[in-house]
Amino acid sequence: MKKIAAKFIIVFAVSPFVGMAQDNGITIAKEADKRDNGWASVSMSFTMTLKNRSGQETVRKLHSYMLEIENDGDKSLVVFDNPSDVKGTASLVYSHKKGDDDQWLYLPALKQVKRISSSNKSGPFMGSEFAYEDVSSQEVEKFNYKYIGLSKFNEEECFLVERYPLAKNSGYKRQQVWFNKTNYRIAKIDFYDRKDLLIKTLTYSGYKLYGEKFWRPDQMTMQNHQTGKETITQFSSYQFGIGLSNDNFTQNSLQNAK
Amino acid sequence: MEWFGYIEANFRYYPQCPLYGGQKHSYFSAAFKPQFFLKSSNSKHQLNFLAFARIDQYDTKRTHADIKDLYWHFNSKKWEINAGIKTVTWGKAESNHLVDIINQYDLLEGRNLENKLGQPLIQAAYSSQWGTFELYLATISRQVRFPGEKGRLRPGFNIDYSSTEFELKNGKYVPDIAVRFIKSINSFDFAISHFYGTSRLPLFIKVDSDSFIPYYEEINQTGFEMQWLKGPFALKGEAIHQFSKRGNIQAATIGIEYNTFYKAGPELKWLLEYTYDKRNKEQISGMNNDLFFGIHLNLNDKQSTNLMLASTVDLKYGTTILHSQAERRFGDLWKLHFVYTQILNSDNEDFYHLIRKDSFMEIGLFHFF
Numbered sequence: 009m010k011k012i013a014a015k016f017i018i019v020f021a022v023s024p025f026v027g028m029a030q031d032n033g034i035t036i037a038k039e040a041d042k043r044d045n046g047w048a049s050v051s052m053s054f055t056m057t058l059k060n061r062s063g064q065e066t067v068r069k070l071h072s073y074m075l076e077i078e079n080d081g082d083k084s085l086v087v088f089d090n091p092s093d094v095k096g097t098a099s100l101v102y103s104h105k106k107g108d109d110d111q112w113l114y115l116p117a118l119k120q121v122k123r124i125s126s127s128n129k130s131g132p133f134m135g136s137e138f139a140y141e142d143v144s145s146q147e148v149e150k151f152n153y154k155y156i157g158l159s160k161f162n163e164e165e166c167f168l169v170e171r172y173p174l175a176k177n178s179g180y181k182r183q184q185v186w187f188n189k190t191n192y193r194i195a196k197i198d199f200y201d202r203k204d205l206l207i208k209t210l211t212y213s214g215y216k217l218y219g220e221k222f223w224r225p226d227q228m229t230m231q232n233h234q235t236g237k238e239t240i241t242q243f244s245s246y247q248f249g250i251g252l253s254n255d256n257f258t259q260n261s262l263q264n265a266k
Numbered sequence: 267m268e269w270f271g272y273i274e275a276n277f278r279y280y281p282q283c284p285l286y287g288g289q290k291h292s293y294f295s296a297a298f299k300p301q302f303f304l305k306s307s308n309s310k311h312q313l314n315f316l317a318f319a320r321i322d323q324y325d326t327k328r329t330h331a332d333i334k335d336l337y338w339h340f341n342s343k344k345w346e347i348n349a350g351i352k353t354v355t356w357g358k359a360e361s362n363h364l365v366d367i368i369n370q371y372d373l374l375e376g377r378n379l380e381n382k383l384g385q386p387l388i389q390a391a392y393s394s395q396w397g398t399f400e401l402y403l404a405t406i407s408r409q410v411r412f413p414g415e416k417g418r419l420r421p422g423f424n425i426d427y428s429s430t431e432f433e434l435k436n437g438k439y440v441p442d443i444a445v446r447f448i449k450s451i452n453s454f455d456f457a458i459s460h461f462y463g464t465s466r467l468p469l470f471i472k473v474d475s476d477s478f479i480p481y482y483e484e485i486n487q488t489g490f491e492m493q494w495l496k497g498p499f500a501l502k503g504e505a506i507h508q509f510s511k512r513g514n515i516q517a518a519t520i521g522i523e524y525n526t527f528y529k530a531g532p533e534l535k536w537l538l539e540y541t542y543d544k545r546n547k548e549q550i551s552g553m554n555n556d557l558f559f560g561i562h563l564n565l566n567d568k569q570s571t572n573l574m575l576a577s578t579v580d581l582k583y584g585t586t587i588l589h590s591q592a593e594r595r596f597g598d599l600w601k602l603h604f605v606y607t608q609i610l611n612s613d614n615e616d617f618y619h620l621i622r623k624d625s626f627m628e629i630g631l632f633h634f635f
Contacts, residue, residue, distance in 0.1 A: 058568060066568055066598070091598040092270055092634030094570070110450070118380065120355040123455050125495050128527040135531075135568035179529070255343050258393045259448065264339060264346070266305050266312065 033153030033169045037185075040192040041148050047222050049075045049252035054243045056136050061236035068134055075252050081105055082145040083257040087265050088134075100262040101126075103145035108175075114262045121259050130179025136239040137208060137230040139179055142199075150174055156184070161196050165189040193223045208232050219248045269635070271300040271316075272601075276630045278418075282623040286422045288415040294323040301335075312339040316353070320374070327414025328374050334384040346391040351384040354402075356446065356459060357504055358493045359519040361539045361558035361578065362551065364504045365489030367461050368444060370408035371550075377419060379551050383408045397449035404442045407432070407464040409480065410550075421620040424477045425470065433484040433511070437464045456492040461485070465510070469548060485510045498525045502539070517543035521558070531566040537576075552618045555582045560589075569595045583613030603630040 053071040069089040074082050081103030088097040096116035103109040109126045129141035151171035159168040166186040173180055181204050186196040193215055199208040214226025228241045255261070274297040284290070297320040304313040319331035337350030354368040363379045368387065375381035387404040409430060412420040434440050442463025449456060468480035486509040494501040505518040521539030528534075543554040560576030571594040578587040588610065593603040605628040612622040 091595065093272070093595060093601055093632070095270055110453075118355060119353050119382075120357075123450075123493055123495060125498065125500065125525060127497055128525070128533060130529065131527055131533065132531045132566055135566060135570075253343075255393060258398065259450075260346055260391055260393055260398060261341075264312065264341065266303055266309065 032155035036167050036169050036187055037148050037153055040187055043192050047076055049250055051247045051250055052243050053245045054241055057240045058136050059238045075257055081147045085257055085265055098262055098265040105147045105149040112262055121263055127177055129177055137232045137237055161186045164195050166195055207234050218246055267302050267304055269302050272632045272634045273298050274630050274632045278626050278628045280418050280626045285623045289418055290324050296321050310341055325414045325417030328417050330374055332383050344393050348389040351386050353382050353384055358491045358502045359504045359521055360537055362519040362541045362553045364506045364517050365491045367466055370466050373410055373412055397447055400446040402444040407438050410468055418624045419621050426477050426479050429479045432482045453495040459489040461487045483510045515544045533564045535562040547617055550617055556580050583616050585612040585616045585618045586610040599634045601632040
């Protein structure tokens with residue numbers, strides 16, 4: 009009787025902790041998401057500096073527009089400013105909380121809008137160390153979560169949360185995310201591939217506050233530990249309150265994007 | 267105002283002996299494609315410009331210049347207006363372009379119907395929650411031009427362009443009118459269009475033993491295009507129904523695409539498309555009862571390296587076209603482009619029979635600015 013009772017107590021004692029870890033994980037993710045609600049629409053310019061192992065650099069320039077959508081993922085319109093042969097190429101994405109994102113590409117050489125499959129999530133964006141799934145809208149619903157504990161990164165006290173991509177063709181088995189304990193900004197993400205090897209690390213820096221509520225980093229650095237390559241994305245000219253709507257994110261908007 | 271575009275140095279070699287007098291084995295040419303755009307600070311107004319010019323070593327007719335875009339664009343909420351010279355692309359299929367009718371083909375630049383001549387037009391578009399509606403009014407019908415006497419990839423008969431006839435009185439200037447409705451439902455994208463006016467594809471009417479004149483009919487053409495994405499597969503199709511005094515013509519292209527991705531980044535695309543076109547010999551694209559099979563490899567690397575191999579086979583006549591293409595960027599400003607096209611087994615019922623000795627190899631070196 010005692011033995012059974014003891015086992016019962018142990019099982020009873022452990023399971024809420026497991027549940028709590030999962031609950032805490034998603035709670036943190038949801039809180040981080042909530043703190044960033046209400047930005048409506050934004051435009052920004054950014055450069056991606058691709059560095060290989062020997063330090064050679066290639067710079068890509070882009071600018072983009074984003075629209076916050078109620079009850080679904082964000083819409084984004086990204087325009088490539090260089091290299092010259094792809095200048096004017098633009099991508100329109102409707103991300104979704106459930107299922108694959110919808111994506112269209114405008115190819116200026118053909119003057120054509122093509123719908124493309126977003127099933128190649130793990131493919132590189134513009135030859136950089138960012139995969140398509142890394143640059144797309146990181147919706148809370150796209151992952152399962154587990155709270156690991158408190159962890160310090162770069163002098164910041166953070167919540168360390170592990171998340172598991174739900175998409176079948178994600179390139180990752182899991183990711184570890186460091187959320188700043190005070191403002192829930194992401195400080196760092198470690199990416200583990202399907203074999204559970206640490207392949208990449210993304211660090212965020214130069215956070216600035218916009219519109220008194222929204223934190224945006226000046227820089228995101230993605231290091232690939234396997235290839236020794238690195239991509240540094242630097243943001244400039246964030247503009248909030250520009251009043252964009254769904255009308256600015258149609259296939260016609262994509263064709264006219266400059 | 268910022269200018270950008272490219273300059274190209276091009277070399278083409280035709281290994282087989284020419285069919286017609288005056289034709290050469292190899293041709294150097296140079297091309298220039300400048301562009302600029304101006305936009306207002308809120309992007310509501312834009313002025314777009316794109317021009318193209320090529321100069322050919324021997325063929326004076328291939329030497330040509332054209333304005334592909336020179337139009338004012340205005341957008342406000344759900345509306346958009348474009349006025350001026352513009353190049354518009356409709357369609358979803360890869361190997362053939364049936365519904366794409368607004369612009370005339372630039373046959374001097376390529377036989378795949380993807381190169382176009384600028385079209386003066388006014389276009390209005392309205393994007394609603396049920397789909398996008400477009401209206402086009404196009405004037406000054408542009409005409410097809412084949413390469414000249416010294417050029418390759420042309421029929422052997424003489425074409426008297428100065429005697430070109432239009433079925434519609436003042437057909438050259440009477441505006442063509444077109445409407446199009448575009449919609450996406452989840453993974454299914456489609457568009458329905460209708461065009462009324464002067465045909466882009468002329469008939470060639472024999473006037474004496476060796477001379478033909480182009481004749482542009484008055485047509486109504488209804489088009490349908492679709493694409494359905496499902497995981498790594500895409501189903502694509504286009505169909506047209508054309509009504510003219512001569513009779514009715516139907517044509518359709520249907521295809522399937524399969525994408526494979528590799529962990530390191532490269533993407534391999536497999537394409538299989540079939541075209542049926544009642545126009546037969548008149549169809550200068552040569553696609554009338556043809557099966558197209560192609561593979562496209564995109565390395566997804568910094569240099570945008572990509573490679574394509576394709577073959578088109580006429581199921582009735584056996585005409586086979588093998589096409590290969592590769593290109594890569596060097597640094598940020600240079601690109602090398604290589605093409606090899608081989609024409610085999612053409613049957614004299616096919617348009618390709620007229621250019622059956624014109625298999626060629628081409629290298630293009632582009633400098634972007």
